[in-house]
């Protein structure tokens with residue numbers, strides 16, 4: 001049985017940017033059967049179905065046409081265990097950070113570097129979330145997703161998901177898949193990833209000499225809290241632009257002109273640049289345009305001071321993109337997107 005269909009539902013409280021937005025139609029689904037019923041209803045109404053998770057990676061338009069479906073399914077389970085190796089599954093509606101905390105509490109290790117990322121388990125494969133040297137793809141064992149075209153359930157392998165930096169098949173085939181469950185390869189044996197950003201330094205400052213996954217999670221939470229604005233206090237969608245990836249030749253030429261430019265060589269020979277550095281150098285940090293602005297402590301984060309609409313955010317984003325392109329010849333790509 002489908003939950004009650006609601007009309008003209010405000011979404012301001014359901015997106016971390018706090019943008020003023022309204023859904024023409026809105027439903028919640030806590031089970032596969034409810035998701036299928038919602039899909040059938042959208043087809044019957046002749047409107048598109050749009051899946052909403054925690055609303056933390058979105059720039060929502062003022063009017064969201066079609067049927068917005070928020071997944072509220074819950075469940076975390078250990079599916080298999082062999083020696084130290086664990087196979088863990090979680091439902092799409094599980095909030096991500098509490099899920100990571102639950103795995104740590106059970107002694108199931110591997111997700112600690114992804115602590116405190118907002119959003120849901122179901123959205124984690126969409127942009128292959130990543131932080132502090134670990135990406136979802138490094139721990140993902142598979143995804144169960146509903147193909148909206150055929151109505152069939154598929155168990156997709158990590159290879160099927162075509163994960164890449166902030167990318168996946170779910171983005172390239174936007175509008176096709178509804179992620180219902182995600183499986184993870186975890187371990188009872190910690191395998192710590194410490195060599196990224198200030199993780200070791202934060203552990204040292206906390207007086208930790210023998211790091212555990214719990215200590216790494218706590219250190220990463222404190223780094224994140226010191227660097228990123230809390231969406232509950234200041235609306236934002238995290239990193240607003242992806243870190244641009246350029247050829248080695250472009251990176252070398254830029255570094256000659258800007259010796260302090262941070263560069264991150266990739267396995268395939270390309271080089272990742274820090275979008276936040278480029279925006280900062282272009283003079284945008286702390287800039288404010290009415291209701292929107294660039295966070296004073298982190299140039300990669302655009303913020304809503306209150307009452308902002310998508311057009312305000314997109315206009316500021318376009319000005320930033322143009323100025324970075326003009327100054328560095330590098331084109332920035334937005335990370336948050338729309339409901340699909």
Ligand SMILES: Cc1cc2nc3c(=O)[nH]c(=O)nc-3n(C[C@H](O)[C@H](O)[C@H](O)COP(=O)(O)OP(=O)(O)OC[C@H]3O[C@@H](n4cnc5c(N)ncnc54)[C@H](O)[C@@H]3O)c2cc1C
Pocket residue numbers: 016050051052053054055056057058071092117118119120121122123124126127128129130131170177178179180228229231236237238239337338339340
């Ligand atoms: C303060 C802050 C910090 C952040 N830090 C990071 C970070 O360190 N690393 C990182 O990678 N991201 C980060 N993000 C971005 C964001 O948290 C992630 O992208 C997260 O996975 C989005 O989850 P969500 O449930 O909020 O998705 P939503 O924002 O609700 O949706 C995002 C997209 O996924 C689609 N979608 C959602 N659920 C499903 C589903 N079950 N099936 C199919 N499609 C679905 C939506 O239609 C939409 O297109 C941050 C965001 C904020 C606000």
